[in-house]
Amino acid sequence: MFEKVLLKNMDHPESHTIGAYEAAGGYKALATVLKKYTPDEVIKQVKASNLRGRGGAGFPTGLKWSFVPKDSAKIPYLCCNADEGEPGTFKDRALMEKDPHMMIEGMIIAAYAIGAKIAYIYIRGEYELCINRVEKAIKDATEKEYLGADILKSGFALEVYVHRGAGAYICGEETALLESIEGRRAQPKLKPPFPAISGLYDCPTVINNVETFACLPHIFERGVDWFCSIGPEGSPGPKLFCLSGQINKPGLYEAPMGITMREMIEEYGGGACSGQVKAVIPGGVSAPMFPVSDLDIKLDFESLAAAGSMLGSAGVIVLDDSACVVNTITRITEFFNHESCGKCTPCREGLDWCAKILRRLESGDGKLEDLDQLEALCSTIFGNSFCALGVGASWALQAALKHFRAEFVQHIEEKGCPFH
Amino acid sequence: MELSKKLIEQIQLVAENYPNRRSAIMPALYLAQNRYDCLHGEVLKGIANVLEIPEIWVFELATFYTMYNTEPMGKYHIQLCTNIPCQLRKADILKRFLEDRLHIKTGETTLDGKFTLSTVECIGSCDKAPALMINQDYHEHLDENRVGEILDQLNE
Ligand SMILES: Cc1cc2nc3c(=O)[nH]c(=O)nc-3n(C[C@H](O)[C@H](O)[C@H](O)COP(=O)(O)O)c2cc1C
Ligand code: SF4
Numbered sequence: 261m262f263e264k265v266l267l268k269n270m271d272h273p274e275s276h277t278i279g280a281y282e283a284a285g286g287y288k289a290l291a292t293v294l295k296k297y298t299p300d301e302v303i304k305q306v307k308a309s310n311l312r313g314r315g316g317a318g319f320p321t322g323l324k325w326s327f328v329p330k331d332s333a334k335i336p337y338l339c340c341n342a343d344e345g346e347p348g349t350f351k352d353r354a355l356m357e358k359d360p361h362m363m364i365e366g367m368i369i370a371a372y373a374i375g376a377k378i379a380y381i382y383i384r385g386e387y388e389l390c391i392n393r394v395e396k397a398i399k400d401a402t403e404k405e406y407l408g409a410d411i412l413k414s415g416f417a418l419e420v421y422v423h424r425g426a427g428a429y430i431c432g433e434e435t436a437l438l439e440s441i442e443g444r445r446a447q448p449k450l451k452p453p454f455p456a457i458s459g460l461y462d463c464p465t466v467i468n469n470v471e472t473f474a475c476l477p478h479i480f481e482r483g484v485d486w487f488c489s490i491g492p493e494g495s496p497g498p499k500l501f502c503l504s505g506q507i508n509k510p511g512l513y514e515a516p517m518g519i520t521m522r523e524m525i526e527e528y529g530g531g532a533c534s535g536q537v538k539a540v541i542p543g544g545v546s547a548p549m550f551p552v553s554d555l556d557i558k559l560d561f562e563s564l565a566a567a568g569s570m571l572g573s574a575g576v577i578v579l580d581d582s583a584c585v586v587n588t589i590t591r592i593t594e595f596f597n598h599e600s601c602g603k604c605t606p607c608r609e610g611l612d613w614c615a616k617i618l619r620r621l622e623s624g625d626g627k628l629e630d631l632d633q634l635e636a637l638c639s640t641i642f643g644n645s646f647c648a649l650g651v652g653a654s655w656a657l658q659a660a661l662k663h664f665r666a667e668f669v670q671h672i673e674e675k676g677c678p679f680h
Numbered sequence: 681m682e683l684s685k686k687l688i689e690q691i692q693l694v695a696e697n698y699p700n701r702r703s704a705i706m707p708a709l710y711l712a713q714n715r716y717d718c719l720h721g722e723v724l725k726g727i728a729n730v731l732e733i734p735e736i737w738v739f740e741l742a743t744f745y746t747m748y749n750t751e752p753m754g755k756y757h758i759q760l761c762t763n764i765p766c767q768l769r770k771a772d773i774l775k776r777f778l779e780d781r782l783h784i785k786t787g788e789t790t791l792d793g794k795f796t797l798s799t800v801e802c803i804g805s806c807d808k809a810p811a812l813m814i815n816q817d818y819h820e821h822l823d824e825n826r827v828g829e830i831l832d833q834l835n836e
Contacts, residue, residue: 347763347802385710385747386803388816421697426706426745429801443702443737445744461699504765504806511807545764575806577765591767595801 265478265490265498266471267514270358276393278400281361287406289477290365293372294414302373302480309479309487310496314351315341315432315469316544316572317648318495318561327456328374328464336464338371338379340473341437342394345384345429346544347595348575351500352470354512356383356390359474360397364420366473368406369480371418374466379418382437384425395422429599433647434467435459436601447603448647471500491516495560499574505541506533506580517560517571521550524559525578532580539579539663543572545592546652548659549579569659584679585667589660590618596653607650610641614657621668624676631668634661681722683730687715691730701731705741709748718752754789754796756834759813762799765806774810775799777824781831794834 269275269284281287293302307322328336340363344352355363371379383391398420401407409417428446430436436446438460459465475497479487488496495517501524504510508530515528521540525531532538541549542559548569550557557567564571579588597611614637617630634657641654661668670678683691690711695704708727709719716723719742728735742748758778762771779785782795789796805811808820812827819830 344804345802348765348806349802350804350806353804384804385745386813389818423703424707424710425747426709426741427747427800428745440706441698441703442700443705443741445740502806504809505768510765510809541764577768577806579768583768588764588767591762591764595763598801 262515264514266355266362266474266500267512269362270354275358276360276397278361278397278404281359285481286361286477287365287404289480290368290406291412293369293480294412294416299373299375302369305484306373306476306479309484310494311472311475311479311487312495312497312561313469314471314475314499314574316346316546316570318571321468321472324456324468325370325374325466327454328466329457332464334463335378336374336376336466337460338367338374338376339434339437339441339460339465339467340367340379340381340470341432341434341467342381342383342387342390342470343425343429343432343437344387344470344573345432345599346546346573346575347592348502348504348541348544348577349573350502350504351512351574353387353390354500355470355474356387356394360390360394361401362474362477363470364394364397364401364473365406366476367420368411368418369476370466370468370473372416374464376466377417377419379420380423380441380460381420382423382425382431382441384431385427391422391424398422428601429595430601430647430649433649436647437467438465445601447601448649450646492518492558492560492562494562495571501528501559502573502575503529503578504575505578506583507531507578508533515559518558518563520556520558521576522555524576525555529576529578532578534580534582536581537578538581538583539585539588541575541577541579541656543570544575545577545595546570546648546656547572548655549585549663550659551663582679584622584677585660585664586618586622586671587677587679589657590615590622592656593618593653596649596656600649604644604646604650606641606644607646607653610637611650611653613637614641614654621671622677624671624674626668626672628669628672630672631661631665681726683712683723683726684715687711688730691727695731701733702737704731705733705738706745709738709742709745713748718749720750752789752793755794756814757796757798759798759800759803760786761801761803761805761809761811761813763802765802766810769809771810773824774812774822774827777827781828 274280311321312318431446435449440446455465638654691708694707811820
């Protein structure tokens with residue numbers, strides 16, 4: 261079986277403690293980085309590793325860091341996106357509860373590379389155990405001089421603070437996250453300027469996901485070549501997958517990207533509960549769903565993009581043949597409607613309208629024209645939303661309409677849900 | 681309203697984590713929420729006074745973010761996840777069960793002020809669905825029996 265990297269310490273009962281982390285070789289990569297490499301060399305190696313962000317968009321991490329201006333009078337900030345709100349996703353929770361130092365070590369390496377002196381970890385408010393464990397980890401790491409005014413006697417200084425979210429999915433969007441730290445309502449901001457140029461408190465800012473940071477120590481401990489040898493060329497490195505829904509063995513699994521949805525569901529998840537898969541959502545509910553005929557599509561950034569969906573947060577949600585797709589997409593649309601920040605009209609009004617039509621269809625009062633209306637609404641929202649929330653919501657709905665039109669028609673003709 | 685001395689000190693301490701005081705509003709709201717039963721207007725004004733910022737800045741955050749309670753809540757706030765992974769694992773049955781057992785609808789508080797029932801979006805327990813939170817505590821792998829037991833314990 262594939263060697264675990266990100267989950268390697270998880271079975272240790274004290275894996276969240278600094279003692280266990282050090283005993284497993286933790287913080288050695290940081291020492292190597294500070295001794296051997298200049299910040300530019302760190303960025304170069306992360307670029308060479310082709311590490312791509314694990315938060316949703318898959319943007320190359322080294323490239324993002326390289327956008328931070330070198331000659332700016334303003335000191336850059338580093339932020340960790342631990343808002344994990346994408347339904348079907350629980351990997352960052354596990355990393356912070358069970359192995360917070362792996363993420364923190366990665367953050368220190370990143371801060372060194374971009375020249376940040378202060379970092380914030382934005383953790384969603386519900387994750388109280390994560391918050392407690394990460395705060396304790398920061399304290400312990402500071403005592404051992406992995407954080408603080410003179411890290412491992414290198415002269416490099418970094419302070420890390422936790423900022424606790426308060427129940428708004430949109431805070432996961434990076435510009436909304438920065439607004440939230442600044443003490444404003446979390447509404448996305450226009451890009452450009454991108455945060456790397458002007459972000460938190462108008463200073464250059466890098467934002468990465470928890471899992472992205474957790475990958476970094478391994479790159480410097482075991483080398484770029486080793487990292488690139490895992491998974492396909494365009495999607496290298498260890499990856500966490502969150503398996504949930506109507507599946508026999510839901511759970512958090514580590515696997516190289518490039519395995520197929522079928523392998524993930526059968527070999528890791530023990531198959532669908534009823535024995536028959538109906539649909540799979542590959543990357544959290546923003547990612548367009550696939551019908552069972554597409555199960556051989558590979559779970560990596562490029563393959564999923566080519567197939568009209570995305571790896572997103574790698575939350576793989578399985579629907580078996582007892583599930584109603586109309587009911588599922590209604591609930592998904594209601595979720596996005598509820599979480600819409602209200603800034604722009606297509607998302608705020610359009611999703612509300614979609615949800616109303618979908619509820620009508622699900623309850624058996626729908627008409628065939630409703631399907632055309634939904635298509636029209638989706639294309640308006642898709643092309644005109646200010647941020648990716650509206651885009652993702654309409655994209656997910658379009659896929660359900662495309663792959664499962666017959667099921668919508670069945671609801672209309674039978675004047676009710678055939679699954680209830 | 682004058683906030684308690686201890687709370688003022690806590691707010692001033694957390695404000696040091698940020699280069700400006702506006703950033704301290706969210707942590708201050710959490711600190712105040714722990715101290716008072718809910719974040720009513722006088723508490724929000726008190727926070728604005730301590731941080732020396734306009735009141736509206738505090739009010740707009742207290743109402744934008746759902747985890748700040750501007751209305752009194754039951755002693756136990758039951759937050760049932762009804763998002764897709766939990767829904768596929770029959771969270772709707774638990775919703776009806778909770779409403780029947782507590783004799784309230786979702787969004788309401790029992791007459792004795794003991795329980796408030798809410799439905800919430802994904803809480804990150806998808807592999808242990810269906811799941812709910814009571815105040816800050818997670819309860820996972822649930823069915824009607826288990827939820828019944830939890831309610832019995834809280835009722836003792
Ligand atoms: C609506 C919305 C929600 C998002 N939620 C999250 C989230 O919970 N966690 C996360 O890391 N990224 C989330 N993202 C992506 C972030 O904007 C950003 O791309 C990411 O944090 C960058 O980190 P990475 O490059 O390491 O992936 C979200 C994006 C959008 C549009
Ligand atoms: S698309 Fe939705 S969430 Fe994004 S800015 Fe517009 S209203 Fe807000």
